[in-house]
Amino acid sequence: MNSFTDNFTINGVTLTAQPICRQNEVLTPDALEFVAKLHKATAERRQELLRARQERRQQISKGQDPRFLAETESIRNDPEWRVAPPAPGLEDRRVEITGPVDKKMTINALNSGAKVWLADMEDSSTPSWRNVIQGQLNLTDALERRIDFTSPEGKEYKLRAAEELPTIVVRPRGWHLPEKHMLIDGTPVAGGIVDFGLYFFHNARRLIAQGKGPYFYLPKIESHLEARLWNDIFVLAQDLLGIPQGTIRATVLIETITAAFEMEEILYELKDHAAGLNAGRWDYIFSLIKNFRTRGPRFVLPDRGQVTMTQPFMRAYTEQLVRA
Structure with a gap:
């Protein structure tokens, strides 16, 4: 054990x-x-x-449907910009x-033989x-x-x-979850910053030396401004460790109706x-229920086993994702 006390x-x-x-x-x-920085x-x-x-x-509960933002229409209509090309180790993601x-x-x-392991801290x-x-x-x-492990059965x-x-x-x-055991000026640090920061600090250079890099799945994002905050954290983290910008790569889970x-x-x-x-199927369905639960019979869903990806509202969401 270490020497820390509460x-x-x-x-x-x-x-704490x-x-x-x-x-x-x-x-x-x-x-x-x-992490503090x-x-x-x-x-x-x-x-x-x-x-x-x-x-x-609250706006949605009062009858205002989510919409494509007028103020960002130029981004959606601009055919010139592209995201970065696939990073080393992310070229083939057919089996995760x-x-x-x-x-x-x-x-x-x-040991599974998969191309990618989504190491889930969420x-x-x-x-x-x-x-x-x-x-x-x-x-x-x-x-x-x-790393090794022996089960109770041997x-x-x-x-x-x-x-x-x-x-x-x-x-x-996700952004909404605090880490109550880690405080700065009496305020809990965001759980996502703890998970990202500790992994990146200890392993970014190790991953680069192995020919890959520090890669992340970003969950529960509800707006592009939340993605901007993650991007600012990536920029700061790379600067603090002297790692080239763009080394970090992030896949975003679209699992909320607003995102x-x-x-x-x-x-x-x-x-x-x-x-x-x-x-993200299940969280997307939950997001719909959470946001529209007060909006009457239009948003009543059948048994969850029937809410498959072929349902019109789920198919529309995945087709929009593929277009993006």
């Missing part, structure tokens, strides 16, 4: 959780200083964007596997302090090929030798850091 402060970051084994390897003074540069804007979410939800970043899943995913991972820190350790250990799990691992794409938590009307704008904001869009 409410221990390092470089302005206060840690009971410490776990090896957390000193993740929560180094330099890493915490890096990302937080301080973006905390106020993040809160403004979260308030804008609430305001937009996803799952949490616990030891067993990490090893199984990397929906499939309960954000307990142990899971947050152990997940970071597992990712670094995997990149160093020193079954051993190890990375296959001499095989190229799938490209790792990390999904950090569906801003797909081109989201790509435009990320531009040099964009690795494409992906459709």
Whole structure:
């Protein structure tokens, strides 16, 4: 165990959780200083964007349908701009596997033969302090090929030798989720900044040396301005570590009804850091229910098993994503 006690402060970051084994390897003074810089540069804007979410939800509940933005029409109509070309390790994404970043899943995913592993620190991972820190350790250990696991039944799990691992794409938590165990000036750091910042700080150079790079899936985005905030974090993070701009690549999950009307704008904001869009079925359905639940029979859905991708409103959303 390390020597941390509750409410221990390092470089302005206060840690309130009971410490776990090896957390000193993740929560180094330099890493915490890096996370603090990302937080301080973006905390106020993040809160403004979260308030804008609430305001937009209230407008929809009162009868205002989401729409394509008039103020960004020039972006949608401009045929000249393009996002960056595929980054090393992201050229072929025909088979992707996803799952949490616990030891067993990490090893199984990397042994799966998939082209990409979506290392999920969001929906499939309960954000307990142990899971947050152990997940970071597992990712670094995997990149160093020193990870192994023995089940309670005695079954051993190890990375296959001499095989190229799938490209790792990390999904950090969404903008709405705080990390209550990490405070700066009494305010929780955004869970997404913790997940992104610690992984990027410890592994960006390691990934580049292995011929790939730090890649991410961005969940729960509701507007192009939220994508702009992520892009600003990417720019700052690369500058702080002296890594060339555009090294980071991010795939955006379009899984909210409002983001569906801003797909081109989201790509435009990320531009040099964009690795494409992906459709998130279940969260998209939930977003529709959450936003339109007070709008009467027009938005009543059948049993969720019948809400497939062939339903007209789901097909329209995926076709718009492909066009973007």
